[in-house]
Structures are given as structure tokens and as C-alpha cells.
Amino acid sequence: MIKYWLIVLLSLSGLTTVQSQSKKILAPEPVLPLPTPAQLQWHEMEMNAFIHFTTNTFTDKEWGFGDEKEAIFNPTQVNTDQWAKTLKDAGFKTMILTCKHHDGFCLWPSAYTEHSVKNSPYKNGKGDIVKEASTAARKYGLKFGVYLSPWDRNRADYGKPSYLTYYRNQLKELFTNYGDVFEMWFDGANGGDGYYGGANEKRQINGATYYDWPTTLQQIRQMQPNVIFFSDAGPGVRWVGNERGIAGETNWNTISDDTLYAGKAGIEDLLGTGSPDGKKWIPAEVDVSIRPGWFYHATEDSKVRTPENLFDIYLTSVGRGSTLLLNIPPDRRGLFHENDVKSLQGFRAILNKEFAHNIALKAVVKASNTRGKSATFAAGQVTDGNKETYWATDDNQTTASLEISLANPATIKYVVLQEYIKLGQRVKSFTVEVWKDGSWQKVAEATTIGYKRILKLDPVETSKVKVTINDAKACPVISAIELY
Numbered sequence: 484m485i486k487y488w489l490i491v492l493l494s495l496s497g498l499t500t501v502q503s504q505s506k507k508i509l510a511p512e513p514v515l516p517l518p519t520p521a522q523l524q525w526h527e528m529e530m531n532a533f534i535h536f537t538t539n540t541f542t543d544k545e546w547g548f549g550d551e552k553e554a555i556f557n558p559t560q561v562n563t564d565q566w567a568k569t570l571k572d573a574g575f576k577t578m579i580l581t582c583k584h585h586d587g588f589c590l591w592p593s594a595y596t597e598h599s600v601k602n603s604p605y606k607n608g609k610g611d612i613v614k615e616a617s618t619a620a621r622k623y624g625l626k627f628g629v630y631l632s633p634w635d636r637n638r639a640d641y642g643k644p645s646y647l648t649y650y651r652n653q654l655k656e657l658f659t660n661y662g663d664v665f666e667m668w669f670d671g672a673n674g675g676d677g678y679y680g681g682a683n684e685k686r687q688i689n690g691a692t693y694y695d696w697p698t699t700l701q702q703i704r705q706m707q708p709n710v711i712f713f714s715d716a717g718p719g720v721r722w723v724g725n726e727r728g729i730a731g732e733t734n735w736n737t738i739s740d741d742t743l744y745a746g747k748a749g750i751e752d753l754l755g756t757g758s759p760d761g762k763k764w765i766p767a768e769v770d771v772s773i774r775p776g777w778f779y780h781a782t783e784d785s786k787v788r789t790p791e792n793l794f795d796i797y798l799t800s801v802g803r804g805s806t807l808l809l810n811i812p813p814d815r816r817g818l819f820h821e822n823d824v825k826s827l828q829g830f831r832a833i834l835n836k837e838f839a840h841n842i843a844l845k846a847v848v849k850a851s852n853t854r855g856k857s858a859t860f861a862a863g864q865v866t867d868g869n870k871e872t873y874w875a876t877d878d879n880q881t882t883a884s885l886e887i888s889l890a891n892p893a894t895i896k897y898v899v900l901q902e903y904i905k906l907g908q909r910v911k912s913f914t915v916e917v918w919k920d921g922s923w924q925k926v927a928e929a930t931t932i933g934y935k936r937i938l939k940l941d942p943v944e945t946s947k948v949k950v951t952i953n954d955a956k957a958c959p960v961i962s963a964i965e966l967y
């Protein structure tokens with residue numbers, strides 16, 4: 484009787500193991516480290532947008548010196564709904580705004596400086612771009628993120644301890660007055676010449692110690708516990724090491740933070756690839772601009788990335804297990820320029836066309852090994868259209884293959900794979916073959932999968948596709964394979 488109640492209690496509490504006929508087969512042990520729930524959410528978003536807007540938009544600079552007059556910030560047709568709607572329609576999930584760039588001009592009426600929109604002609608000093616952008620983001624179902632440049636070329640006390648108080652006070656304003664902040668972006672540019680309240684000099688700070696980041700992050704977490712921190716070193720997400728839109732072909736979400744710190748030279752490759760034995764889950768974020776510059780310059784109206792180029796970037800970012808952070812800078816009117824909007828629409832059209840129909844959905848799949856021969860971990864879980872179910876092998880099995888049989892022969896251009904990263908990132912290498920002219924022919928070979936991997940093939944007609952995991956840190960755990 485006692486035993487019976489124990490079993491009932493266990494099953495009610497959800498502690499029961501997975502059932503396979505009469506035998507219980509346990510799910511694989513996780514491979515550490517694991518993503519936090521907020522990081523998981525970040526992975527699932529796939530495409531986020533950056534918005535660079537400040538006095539630079541009006542001075543044609545990329546890095547304002549800090550001596551720009553507030554009067555030059557004069558956009559006459561700001562329409563943050565246009566930003567948000569354009570982004571939403573293109574499939575973006577977040578809007579991260581440069582609330583303050585290196586020049587120090589604040590897009591909101593901060594109580595701690597005169598160098599802000601409140602002294603500009605914009606809405607006669609009554610405007611607040613941070614409020615307008617965050618409100619529009621929410622209206623269109625986008626999350627909101629903030630960029631607050633640590634380097635401030637306007638502030639007289641930049642480099643002194645009092646500047647930290649100023650910086651933290653501003654974070655307090657941003658994290659308490661504008662609703663939920665999904666991501667906080669700390670760029671790595673630091674120190675150098677600037678206006679500095681009229682000093683007009685060069686100031687160097689020690690990037691590793693001056694900002695006392697642990698204290699700042701703790702203060703932010705007290706206001707908003709789930710915010711994702713971006714910096715070269717994380718701790719939420721890391722820089723990918725370049726601004727060209729390219730993640731490593733091998734891309735581990737894991738890295739050890741003692742190999743990193745903001746501004747450390749020569750680690751670009753490591754940032755792109757991560758390390759298989761990394762002690763922390765700090766995935767790479769691919770930040771890149773739709774134009775050559777981060778800010779709007781009329782001379783670059785003809786240099787907006789084409790839809791095809793944006794799609795290539797999608798493949799080298801999202802398609803390599805990363806998240807794309809694409810910058811679209813508003814122009815002097817305060818609108819996304821027509822060329823940028825057109826390009827984003829074209830990009831969306833390509834995505835819709837290329838990934839219109841998953842040929843593998845509900846297809847029959849056979850595995851060379853299935854964990855405990857359990858239906859719960861069976862091969863068919865990769866084609867069931869549900870990311871929460873997965874195929875897994877027995878614990879000692881780090882090599883295994885899946886054979887997908889299509890109902891009718893079809894031409895395949897893309898293979899999309901996903902690992903069930905809630906149990907850690909595992910796959911080190913895999914191969915894709917297709918059945919052609921009576922034999923298996925290799926069409927692709929790659930290393931990591933992670934949250935998502937997209938392989939572009941030379942289009943090939945086939946009725947069977949075989950994916951072989953050649954090596955993994957532990958038994959593979961694959962939640963999806965799609966064919967397009």
C-alpha cells in the first residue's frame with residue numbers, strides 16, 4: 484500500500500521517468516553548462532534589431548566628439564510605429580535602441596544631464612525617443628533593449644569615480660521608467676580623445692577595472708532580474724568577434740569567461756567559435772548594420788544591403804546557431820529610409836519563399852539507435868514539428884544516424900537541424916547524405932548544430948536523406964530536422 488501511494492505521489496509530482504512499455508527510460512543527463520530560461524528565449528527569437536540614432540545622424544559622423552550642440556538634433560517626422568511595424572513585418576523580435584552613444588547625447592530627458600533631447604528642438608524639448616520607441620515596440624509585440632555607451636565623450640568627469648554614479652543613475656532611469664528591458668548592450672569601445680566638458684583631451688581608462696561591472700550588473704538585476712547582458716564577455720551573450728554578420732562555422736554556445744574580457748585583443752576567432760569545453764553558456768550574437776555605417780548617412784542610401792545579402796547574413800548567423808542583431812538607422816526625418824524598408828521587405832520575401840514548405844514534416848524516420856528503444860526518444864520526434872520532443876540515443880552512443888524517407892522524391896536546397904539545447908550543446912560533427920542513383924552520396928559535412936543549423940545544398944533531387952552524427956560530447960539529442 485505504501486509503495487502504491489509512493490508511485491502515485493511521484494507521478495503526480497512529475498518526478499516519474501519516461502515510460503516505455505513496462506520499462507522506464509530516463510532522459511539523457513544534461514551536458515553542462517546550460518542556457519538560462521532568458522537565454523533560451525533569446526535563442527528562440529533568432530532575429531533582433533538595432534537602432535542607431537543620435538546627433539551623429541545630423542552631423543554625418545559615426546562617433547560624435549561630444550561637443551555637438553543639442554540644437555542639431557532635429558528630426559521632424561519621427562515615427563517609431565513605422566520602425567516597429569517594419570521590424571515586426573520582417574520577422575524581428577526586439578528593438579535595441581542607442582539611448583546614448585559615445586557622444587553622450589541622451590535620447591530621453593535624463594535628469595542628470597543637460598545634454599539630451601530636452602534641450603533640442605525635437606518636440607520643443609518635450610520629446611522622449613526612448614519612451615516613443617519602447618511604446619511602439621510593445622504595441623507591435625517586440626521586446627525592447629537599451630544601449631547605453633559606457634564611454635561618454637561629453638561628460639567632464641569621464642574617467643573619474645563620479646562618472647560611475649552618473650552612468651548608474653542613468654541606468655536607473657532606463658530600467659525603471661520604460662517597462663521591461665529584454666537586453667542591455669554594453670559596447671566595448673572605450674576611452675580616447677573627446678570633448679569631456681571642454682577639456683578636449685585624450686583619456687584612457689582601464690577597461691578591466693574602471694567600470695566595476697559586477698556592481699553595476701547587480702544593481703540592474705535588482706531592478707530587472709531577467710535582463711540579458713551583451714558584452715564581449717557576456718555574461719548573457721557575447722560578441723561574435725566581427726561586424727560583418729558572420730558567426731563561426733563551428734559555433735559553441737559555451738566559452739570560459741576567464742579567456743575573455745572586454746577589449747582584449749586577438750580573441751575575435753575565439754568569440755566566433757566559442758569553445759567546446761567552455762565553462763559558461765554565453766552564446767554569440769551577430770551584430771551587423773544594413774548600411775556600411777551604424778548611423779544614417781545620405782551618401783549610403785545606395786549602399787543598403789540587398790535582400791539577397793541579408794539572406795546570406797541570415798544563413799551565417801541564425802543558420803550557424805547564433806542570433807542576428809541587424810541595425811537599421813533612422814534618417815534625419817526620424818524614419819527608416821525607403822531603401823532600407825524595401826530591402827527588409829525583400830529579405831522577408833526570400834525567407835518566406837525559401838522556407839515555405841518543410842518537405843520532411845511528418846516524414847517517416849529510422850534511427851540506427853534509439854535511447855532504450857523508447858517511443859519517447861524515437862527518430863520520428865525530429866519530424867513531428869514539435870521542438871519540445873527529441874530523438875536521443877543510448878548514453879554510450881555518440882555516433883548514430885537517422886534516415887528520413889520522403890513520401891515523394893523532392894528537390895532539396897536546405898537542411899535545418901536543431902539540438903534540444905535545454906540538455907546542453909553536444910554535436911561536434913555530422914554529415915548529410917542523399918540517396919541518388921542507387922547509393923548514398925554525401926552532400927554536406929559540418930561541425931556544430933546548437934539551437935539551429937541551416938546547411939545550404941546544391942539543389943538535389945532525392946527520396947531519402949541520411950543525417951549521421953559522427954561525434955558528440957555525449958549522446959546526441961536532436962529536436963528537429965527540416966528539409967526545404
Ligand code: FUL
Pocket residue numbers: 545670671672770777
Ligand atoms: C561599437 C561602437 O563603437 C559602434 O559605433 C557601434 O555602436 C557598434 C554596435 O558598437 O562598439
